[in-house]
Amino acid sequence: MTQPTPQSLNAALRGAVDLSALSRPPQQTPSGAAGAGAPGAGATAGAAPQGAEGVLVQGTDADFNSLVTGSMNVPAVLVLYTDQVPESAQFVQTMVDEAVAQEGRFRVIAVDLAANPGIVQALSPVLQEAFGQVSSLPVVVGLLQGQPVPFFLGVQPVEQLRALLEQFLSAAVANGVSGRVEGVADAAAAGEDDEQELPPLHQKAYDAIDRGDLDTAAQAYEQALQDNPKDEDARLGLGQVELLRRTAGLDLNTVRDAAAANPTDVQAQIQASDLDLVGGHVEDAFLRLIELVRNTSGDERDTARKHLLGQFEVVGGTDPRVVKARGSLMSALF
DSSP states (O other), X not given: OOOOOHHHHHHHSTTOOOGGGOOOOOOOOOTTOOOSSSGGGGTTTOOOOTTOTTTEEEEOTTTHHHHHHHTTTSOEEEEEEOTTSHHHHHHHHHHHHHHHHTTTSSEEEEEEGGGOHHHHHHHHHHHHHHHSSOOSSOEEEEEETTEEEEEEESOXXXXXXXXXXXXXXXXXXXXXXXXXXXXXXXXXXXTGGXXXXXXXXXXXXXXXXXXXXXXXXXXXXXXXXXXXXXOHHHHHHHHHHHHHHHHTTOOHHHHHHHHHHOTTOHHHHHHHHHHHHHTTOHHHHHHHHHHHHHHOOHHHHHHHHHHHHHHHXXXXXXXXXXXXXXXHHHHHHO
């Protein structure tokens, strides 16, 4: 099965910036600034959990290029924080906990905003396009194949964070980025006695996604839903797998050209929207279909509306981007 290429993902990233061009002037660590360990020297974010060595790194202007390069093999999540906003530093610990729970499927890069103006400047264009004014901290950004994928501003509930991370990691696997932080899986396994194991069908689907076998993953989730129609995790997982299956084999440039040439072509716009969603551009994906609903009628309008509602289910009904898009959809319909 043909998967979207790394080039197609990079091209899809809204506001992509060349992080490799980040200047690296030698800097001294300001007095009281975090060192190479946890933010705030571990005082506010907390010490890294046992077995998390390698999961958490402190991103600095001096070594950020190497961290960017590392995202070619292992996805990363940047957490931009400051000790002046304690909850932003504390959120680093939350992200580390999730990385350990995911057995090192992504690395956490903590960036002290005050100490690293070069990183802030490099990310500024994509952050401004995604968020406008940065009004709360932390700023959380995915990093995949050297390109930034804006996540959210401010502390978010763990449930929403996990849903977003699963979408991000599914996109990573679909694009061949499935490396892990070395040693974390073994360390996480050592503490599994106190954790509830995944149901067998969920584990089967999870393992299949990890190796890129989307058909087997879909079958596992479908069986889980047959066994328990109220299994929301299976429903969400199936929606995400179906999204990846729909976009497998699509050529990004061809799809985008067709969508640009035919603004009211329902299938062209749906394919472009799905690729936006896979690439992490949730709001762009929603907006494309909302505009299609606004500019079509009859069966075409209904097809676009139903597909958009399906995308809402993939992202999760409580996600703030879904809540916002639902309001825009109502405006487009009425």
